Amino acid sequence: MRAVDIIAAKRDGTELASDDIEALIEQFVDGTVTDYQMSAFAMAVLLNGMSSIETAALTRGMLYGSVRLQFDAHGPVIDKHSTGGVGDKVSLVLAPLLASAGAAVPMISGRGLGLTGGTLDKLESITGFNASLSVEQMHNCIASCGCFISGATPNIAPADHQLYLLRDATATVPSVPLITASILSKKLVEGLDHLVLDVKCGTGAHCKTLSEARLLAQSLVDTAAELGLPCNAVISNMDHPLGTTIGNSLEVLEALDVLKGKTSCNVRELVLQLAQSVNEAIQFTTTSFPQLLDEGRALDCFKKLVKQQDGVLEDIQVAEATTIHATTNGYVSGIDANRIARVIPAIGGARATAEDKIDHQVGIRLLANVGDSVENGQPIARLHIHEADEASVKLINMVRTAFTIEPSPLDQQPPLVFETVRPT
Numbered sequence: 179m180r181a182v183d184i185i186a187a188k189r190d191g192t193e194l195a196s197d198d199i200e201a202l203i204e205q206f207v208d209g210t211v212t213d214y215q216m217s218a219f220a221m222a223v224l225l226n227g228m229s230s231i232e233t234a235a236l237t238r239g240m241l242y243g244s245v246r247l248q249f250d251a252h253g254p255v256i257d258k259h260s261t262g263g264v265g266d267k268v269s270l271v272l273a274p275l276l277a278s279a280g281a282a283v284p285m286i287s288g289r290g291l292g293l294t295g296g297t298l299d300k301l302e303s304i305t306g307f308n309a310s311l312s313v314e315q316m317h318n319c320i321a322s323c324g325c326f327i328s329g330a331t332p333n334i335a336p337a338d339h340q341l342y343l344l345r346d347a348t349a350t351v352p353s354v355p356l357i358t359a360s361i362l363s364k365k366l367v368e369g370l371d372h373l374v375l376d377v378k379c380g381t382g383a384h385c386k387t388l389s390e391a392r393l394l395a396q397s398l399v400d401t402a403a404e405l406g407l408p409c410n411a412v413i414s415n416m417d418h419p420l421g422t423t424i425g426n427s428l429e430v431l432e433a434l435d436v437l438k439g440k441t442s443c444n445v446r447e448l449v450l451q452l453a454q455s456v457n458e459a460i461q462f463t464t465t466s467f468p469q470l471l472d473e474g475r476a477l478d479c480f481k482k483l484v485k486q487q488d489g490v491l492e493d494i495q496v497a498e499a500t501t502i503h504a505t506t507n508g509y510v511s512g513i514d515a516n517r518i519a520r521v522i523p524a525i526g527g528a529r530a531t532a533e534d535k536i537d538h539q540v541g542i543r544l545l546a547n548v549g550d551s552v553e554n555g556q557p558i559a560r561l562h563i564h565e566a567d568e569a570s571v572k573l574i575n576m577v578r579t580a581f582t583i584e585p586s587p588l589d590q591q592p593p594l595v596f597e598t599v600r601p602t
């Protein structure tokens with residue numbers, strides 16, 4: 179079937195044959211199908227959706243032209259993917275934690291485009307850190323420390339890179355089948371024994387409601403299962419920022435505190451829940467994950483990862499801080515993750531386009547958390563910026579008004595994880 183006929187069929191809501199979908203993606207990578215044709219196809223998918231069989235075929239097609247990674251590992255090969263959230267530094271802790279328990283963790287991650295930085299942006303706060311490993315360097319990292327965190331090379335799922343640029347420019351990013359194929363195509367090349375997914379749900383996430391998060395999580399785990407990749411997902415709360423920091427350097431420093439066993443914040447709790455969900459699925463270790471954190475074994479692994487990827491941990495810089503105070507007495511009932519996140523690009527901590535440079539040193543530190551009691555005039559946050567001026571007054575107010583302070587305490591803390599999703 180010609181490309182134009184495939185586009186027309188999907189435009190009209192027809193279920194496509196798997197061979198036609200895979201051929202379309204192959205021809206797109208080879209240059210036979212044009213960008214404008216693939217953009218039209220993406221819009222048709224956004225508007226009409228795909229069946230589970232179509233989604234699996236699309237994901238298979240996205241593997242065309244991709245290198246396949248095979249690691250000589252003594253333990254299971256495991257990776258994690260998050261759909262992204264405010265203050266989400268989980269990968270920085272989870273990768274070395276799983277590696278210190280005996281797994282191999284080839285973590286292919288991304289940069290942020292929008293409100294906050296991505297995992298690679300956070301790591302590039304570390305002087306010299308190489309977030310663009312070659313395939314040979316990836317293998318060397320697995321051999322030396324059991325894990326790496328890197329961007330994809332041009333020959334890892336090339337269709338995804340080309341298609342994502344079009345989706346970003348044509349408002350077709352929020353399509354469950356396209357998201358599913360994009361995420362899984364980069365994971366299927368890694369030769370994984372298990373994939374764990376953290377699907378965020380709330381004001382600071384792509385999925386605003388639990389029903390949206392369930393739909394995406396189920397699509398991901400079912401498609402992975404269809405393609406032979408064991409997978410489970412947790413749906414976690416992103417109505418409030420995760421942890422106490424938002425901003426690249428700040429988040430690395432908080433991740434280091436978790437790795438040092440110095441904090442019991444919800445970052446640690448979510449990391450442990452994700453690690454345990456993997457172990458329940460494949461039972462690869464009897465070692466206590468909290469013990470690996472508390473004894474510094476996960477930290478040692480992270481230090482090896484940073485050194486192997488040319489980073490210098492001792493030189494992480496943070497901008498000067500302006501303190502923000504509460505204006506009333508009461509209890510913090512909520513911290514609007516989306517409102518907090520919108521401050522970050524305004525101070526240079528995130529990019530609007532892929533070419534933008536970001537300031538790793540700026541960000542926000544929360545001094546009060548959901549459920550805490552506060553008094554009028556008490557410090558509740560710090561805004562890390564290089565110079566406080568008239569423009570920063572508005573930003574300070576945005577941070578302050580992200581806090582909802584009520585006269586009465588919460589009946590109970592909001593859940594960190596809503597539920598676990600497994601293949602149907």
